[in-house]
Structures are given as structure tokens and as C-alpha cells.
Amino acid sequence: MPEIYGEKTGLKKTIIENLEQLYEYTVPFGQTITDELAQAMGAIAEQLNKEIAVYINRRGNVVQVAVGDTKTVSLPETDGRRALNRLSGIRCIHTHPGGDSQLSSVDLASLKKMRFDIMVALAVRENILEFSLGFISGHCPDSYEVQTAGPLSLAEFVQIDLNYLTNQIEQLLEAKDVSSTIVQTEKALLVGIERQGEWDVSDSLSELAQLAETAGAEVAGSVWQKRSRADAALYIGRGKVQEISLIRQELGVTIIIFDDELSPAQQRNLEQALGVKVIDRSALILDIFAQRARSHEGKLQVELAQLKYNLPRLGGQGLVLSRLGGGIGTRGPGETKLEVDRRRIRTRISDIEKAIENLKAHRSLHRERRQASEIPTIALVGYTNAGKSSLLNKLTDAEVLAEDKLFATLDPTTRRTKLPGGQEILLTDTVGFIQKLPHQLIAAFRGTLEEVVQADLLLHVIDASHPQFEKQSIAVYQVLKELGADTKPVITVFNKIDKIDNEFVTERMLRQADSIAVSAVAGTHIDKLLAMIEGTIKAKSIDARLIIPYDDSGFMAKLYAVATVNSVEYQAEGIYVSASLSPEYWERFKKYVVGDE
Ligand SMILES: Nc1nc2c(ncn2[C@@H]2O[C@H](COP(=O)(O)OP(=O)(O)OP(=O)(O)O)[C@@H](O)[C@H]2O)c(=O)[nH]1
Numbered sequence: 385m386p387e388i389y390g391e392k393t394g395l396k397k398t399i400i401e402n403l404e405q406l407y408e409y410t411v412p413f414g415q416t417i418t419d420e421l422a423q424a425m426g427a428i429a430e431q432l433n434k435e436i437a438v439y440i441n442r443r444g445n446v447v448q449v450a451v452g453d454t455k456t457v458s459l460p461e462t463d464g465r466r467a468l469n470r471l472s473g474i475r476c477i478h479t480h481p482g483g484d485s486q487l488s489s490v491d492l493a494s495l496k497k498m499r500f501d502i503m504v505a506l507a508v509r510e511n512i513l514e515f516s517l518g519f520i521s522g523h524c525p526d527s528y529e530v531q532t533a534g535p536l537s538l539a540e541f542v543q544i545d546l547n548y549l550t551n552q553i554e555q556l557l558e559a560k561d562v563s564s565t566i567v568q569t570e571k572a573l574l575v576g577i578e579r580q581g582e583w584d585v586s587d588s589l590s591e592l593a594q595l596a597e598t599a600g601a602e603v604a605g606s607v608w609q610k611r612s613r614a615d616a617a618l619y620i621g622r623g624k625v626q627e628i629s630l631i632r633q634e635l636g637v638t639i640i641i642f643d644d645e646l647s648p649a650q651q652r653n654l655e656q657a658l659g660v661k662v663i664d665r666s667a668l669i670l671d672i673f674a675q676r677a678r679s680h681e682g683k684l685q686v687e688l689a690q691l692k693y694n695l696p697r698l699g700g701q702g703l704v705l706s707r708l709g710g711g712i713g714t715r716g717p718g719e720t721k722l723e724v725d726r727r728r729i730r731t732r733i734s735d736i737e738k739a740i741e742n743l744k745a746h747r748s749l750h751r752e753r754r755q756a757s758e759i760p761t762i763a764l765v766g767y768t769n770a771g772k773s774s775l776l777n778k779l780t781d782a783e784v785l786a787e788d789k790l791f792a793t794l795d796p797t798t799r800r801t802k803l804p805g806g807q808e809i810l811l812t813d814t815v816g817f818i819q820k821l822p823h824q825l826i827a828a829f830r831g832t833l834e835e836v837v838q839a840d841l842l843l844h845v846i847d848a849s850h851p852q853f854e855k856q857s858i859a860v861y862q863v864l865k866e867l868g869a870d871t872k873p874v875i876t877v878f879n880k881i882d883k884i885d886n887e888f889v890t891e892r893m894l895r896q897a898d899s900i901a902v903s904a905v906a907g908t909h910i911d912k913l914l915a916m917i918e919g920t921i922k923a924k925s926i927d928a929r930l931i932i933p934y935d936d937s938g939f940m941a942k943l944y945a946v947a948t949v950n951s952v953e954y955q956a957e958g959i960y961v962s963a964s965l966s967p968e969y970w971e972r973f974k975k976y977v978v979g980d981e
Pocket residue numbers: 766767768769770771772773774775785786787788789790791792793794814815816817879880881882883902903904905906
């Protein structure tokens with residue numbers, strides 16, 4: 385027999401029976417209440433001068449019926465241990481005797497304490513049912529912020545899309561945490577569309593799968609559709625959405641990841657239609673960056689990119705509520721909250737921008753000092769996982785983290801090393817690129833990517849063993865172009881040749897000008913690469929003959945550090961040197977220069 389909780393003494397048998405019958409009701413998924421359940425509760429509210437509460441889970445089953453105010457409830461552990469940024473998965477619908485549905489402070493306190501999906505009070509005023517609801521709308525220090533709406537008529541209350549509302553609330557709670565892990569431990573379904581003239585959809589989706597796994601999700605499957613362009617409202621066709629909805633249930637998917645950036649409206653519509661969290665490639669990449677950021681500057685840059693991405697997407701539930709608000713002739717409470725949120729985010733954005741600007745100024749001071757010392761700077765760029773960090777390690781004996789993961793490197797590392805002729809160079813390892821890199825990220829990382837823009841030479845590292853290396857290379861040039869660094873001198877480094885067994889492939893690659901095939905791991909052709917770097921830097925420099933007097937004894941050491949010394953002869957008048965100098969040093973050492981070669 386289903387149990388009725390709370391203070392039952394003195395209740396009439398018929399009432400107890402009516403209460404027990406409440407367990408029989410079920411509510412369709414995503415719906416707040418049914419007409420029948422509402423009427424049954426209303427009837428009891430009229431007979432009984434006490435509150436009664438019905439607790440319903442997300443499947444729509446009544447899990448508990450209790451008598452007494454909502455403060456006294458202690459719910460059974462209904463849905464396992466849910467994370468603090470999740471709602472309990474239970475809604476509370478209770479009666480208010482006396483005809484006023486307005487939520488009391490006790491109601492709101494138990495809403496926060498129990499993290500109900502929604503807290504609803506129902507009252508009967510002049511034979512008509514009215515409803516008020518409250519829900520969590522954000523964090524505040526050690527508690528939650530709540531919002532209320534109502535009174536609403538039964539028709540208005542039934543119209544609320546509960547699934548959408550709870551999704552929005554949970555997203556809002558998660559967004560609070562900058563290094564949010566929206567995808568971790570989720571079971572993901574991937575969705576893409578095949579368009580002409582783009583990456584093959586299966587290649588793009590397998591890259592998306594790698595991204596999802598890097599973020600910590602388990603990939604349950606992927607689906608795609610061929611279409612000339614994305615649907616404005618749903619990205620894919622309506623029939624495909626239904627198909628995905630079935631697959632989702634079958635596979636127990638908890639998140640759906642789309643392979644392109646979705647518009648805020650598309651995302652909202654898809655979430656509503658699919659009843660599950662929907663994110664896009666950009667959000668996924670931002671999530672990985674958030675997990676990976678280590679340095680202060682890196683974290684700021686990621687937060688900035690996330691805020692800019694989220695700003696236009698705020699307020700899903702605001703819309704739900706303004707619609708409600710419109711219906712009852714008041715201003716939607718969600719709307720004001722939304723304005724406050726937007727303002728708060730804009731303030732935070734400008735604070736971070738200032739902080740990043742400061743760090744950038746600091747960094748460029750460093751760079752200026754380095755430039756004044758006229759050591760050539762070389763930046764390693766390339767698709768993520770191409771082997772940039774491995775190559776830096778090989779070239780400089782550095783110990784930068786290199787792993788078989790996407791976006792292993794976020795913060796730039798600069799190391800000093802010597803070319804075979806003795807000339808010193810600075811090598812900088814940078815964050816990897818990817819196709820469809822969110823533009824908010826490129827903008828936010830402009831500070832650290834400044835190293836690329838300022839470099840004298842770029843080493844474009846390509847994973848030559850990757851089936852898509854050519855398309856990856858095009859994607860890299862697109863990002864370089866966006867940074868304004870696409871016209872710099874470049875050496876194309878085809879890496880991982882130890883993994884290619886077809887020498888014709890390697891040969892074909894090397895037809896590209898200024899290119900070389902290496903293996904950063906096996907160390908193949910690293911010496912050739914260094915010689916090539918030397919040659920490229922030299923091409924920019926002037927071959928000169930100098931006579932250095934014996935009394936300027938420190939000069940030779942200086943010359944060795946900044947130039948390539950080709951020959952040295954000790955003569956009576958001084959040291960005869962032939963060396964390759966940058967135009968700046970040629971100018972500076974002009975007093976000893978006796979001729980060009
Ligand atoms: N077989 C082989 N593997 C390599 C070679 N170079 C790098 N790798 C491997 O490729 C993976 C990625 O290397 P990283 O150096 O981290 O690549 P990255 O370009 O710095 O990647 P991100 O920082 O994530 O953009 C690692 O597992 C390396 O061990 C190579 O020449 N041969």
C-alpha cells in the first residue's frame with residue numbers, strides 16, 4: 385500500500401483514500417502537471433485545511449504524497465547522488481489552503497534546500513485553480529538565487545515546457561564554474577551535415593569524436609545528413625531530429641554534440657525538440673580549453689572566450705518566462721534577471737580584457753628586449769597533435785608536455801637554442817589550430833599568438849601520417865590569415881615520417897618549396913632542419929668581411945652569438961672574419977666591415 389507521509393492523525397478515511405489515489409497519476413515527460421491530477425489536488429485542497437504535497441520525478445511518476453507544509457518533507461533518495469550543479473530531478477506540487485497560491489518563504493527555502501526542479505503551489509480561488517511556481521535561477525554564496533512566476537491559470541501552467549526549463553537551469557548552474565566540464569562523463573551522440581566543398585563529413589565527425597573523448601565524454605555514435613545548407617531553425621531536417629530522438633533513447637545518450645556552431649535559436653529549438661542537452665563544436669573546444677588552461681593568462685583568455693560565446697545564448701528560460709509573463713499581463717521576471725546577468729557578464733568581459741591587455745603589455749616589453757638583442761625568433765605552428773611540442777623538445781632539449789591528445793599545449797613556451805654555425809635562435813611552441821576554431825578563441829588568444837605574428841620565421845609542422853593532412857594544412861593557413869601572419873616566411877615541416885612507409889608519398893610532399901620531412905620522435909633529419917633554418921635566416925642576412933682589432937677582445941664572442949661565422953684568420957693587423965650578419969648588426973658593426981661578399 386502506498387504510504388502517506390506527514391501528520392495524518394485526525395484525517396478522515398475518505399481523505400486518506402483520496403490521497404492514496406494520487407499515486408496513480410502519471411504526467412507525460414516534460415509536462416508540469418495533467419488536468420486530472422490538478423483537479424484531484426484542487427478537490428482535496430478544498431476539503432482539507434492543511435497543505436498536501438505531491439512529489440513527481442522526471443519520468444512523471446508520483447514518488448511521494450505528504451500532508452503538512454513543505455518544510456517537513458524528507459524525500460527518499462530518489463535519484464541517486466546528484467551533483468550540486470544539478471537539480472534533484474523532483475518537482476514539488478503542493479496545495480495552499482485559503483485561496484492564495486503565492487509561495488511562502490518556507491516554500492522557497494525548501495526549494496533551495498532540496499534543489500527541486502520547480503516548486504509549485506496550487507490554490508483554489510473562487511472555484512478556479514491557480515498556480516505559482518518558483519525555480520532556482522543561479523548561484524549566490526553558499527546558496528541559490530530563486531525566481532518566481534504567477535499566479536498562473538491551469539492552462540498557462542500546463543504550457544510550461546518543464547524539460548526545457550530544467551535544462552536551462554542546469555546549464556546556468558554549470559556555467560558558473562569557469563573550468564566547467566560540460567561534457568565529462570556524458571554519453572554523447574554526434575551530429576553533422578555533409579556539404580559540398582568542405583571536409584568529408586565522416587572525417588570531420590571522427591575529429592569531433594576525438595574532441596569529445598578528449599573532453600571526457602563517451603561517444604555512443606554519430607549521425608549525419610546530406611544537405612546543401614543548414615536548416616535555419618533546426619540545423620538538420622525535422623525528420624532527422626525525430627530519428628535522432630529515437631537513437632538518443634535507444635542508446636541512453638545524455639548530450640548531443642553538433643559539428644558546427646549552432647545559432648542560439650537552433651540550439652534552443654533542438655533542445656526543446658530532443659529533450660536533452662545540446663552543444664556545438666565551439667562549446668566543446670571551449671570546454672577542452674577550459675580543462676587544459678594552466679597559466680593565469682591562459683585561464684583568463686579561455687574565460688573571455690567562453691563569456692563571449694555565452695552572452696548571446698543567455699536567457700533561454702528568460703524567454704519561457706517572458707512568454708508566461710506576457711500571458712498574465714506582467715513583465716516577465718526572467719527578463720529583468722536576464723538584463724542583470726547580461727550586465728554582469730559584460731562587466732566581467734571588460735575586466736578580463738583589461739587584465740589581458742596588461743599581461744600583453746608586459747609580454748611585449750619582454751619581446752622588445754629580445755628583439756633588441758636581435759636573436760631571430762621562430763614560431764612552431766600547426767594543426768593540433770601535429771608534433772610541435774615534440775619538435776621543440778627535440779630541437780632544444782626542452783621538456784614541454786607532448787602527448788597524443790588534442791590541445792595538449794595552450795601556453796606558449798619559448799626556448800633558446802643554437803644553430804650549427806653558432807647563431808642563437810629563440811623557438812616558441814604555440815597552441816595548435818583546428819578546423820572551425822571558434823573565432824572567440826582566436827580573438828581571446830591573440831595575446832599569446834602575438835608570438836606567431838612577431839616571429840621572423842614560422843615552422844609549419846604537419847602530421848604527414850594523418851590522412852587529412854592536406855585539409856589540416858589549409859585550416860592552419862586560414863587561422864594564420866585571421867591572425868595576419870599568412871605572409872611570413874615559412875618552412876613546411878612534414879613530421880612523423882617514421883609512420884609513413886611509402887616513400888613516394890614523402891617525395892610528393894617535398895615538392896612544395898621550402899619543405900622538409902622529419903621525425904621529431906625518431907630524430908630523423910633534425911640536423912637538416914636546423915641547416916635549413918640557418919639557410920633561411922642567412923638569406924635575410926648579409927655576408928660581410930670584417931677585420932677586428934686585437935684590443936677589442938670581447939667582440940669575437942659577441943659576433944659568434946649574433947652571427948654565423950664562416951671563417952677566421954689571425955693576421956698581423958687583426959682578426960680577419962667572414963660572417964653572415966643581419967642588416968641591423970651589419971649596420972652596428974660597420975666600423976670593422978671591410979667589404980661584402
Ligand atoms: N610516430 C611519431 N609520433 C610523433 C612524432 N612527433 C610527435 N609524435 C606524437 O604525436 C603526439 C602529439 O605530439 P605533440 O608534440 O604533443 O603535438 P602538438 O603539435 O604539440 O599538439 P598540441 O599541443 O596538442 O597542439 C604525441 O603522442 C607524440 O609522441 C613523430 O615524429 N613520430
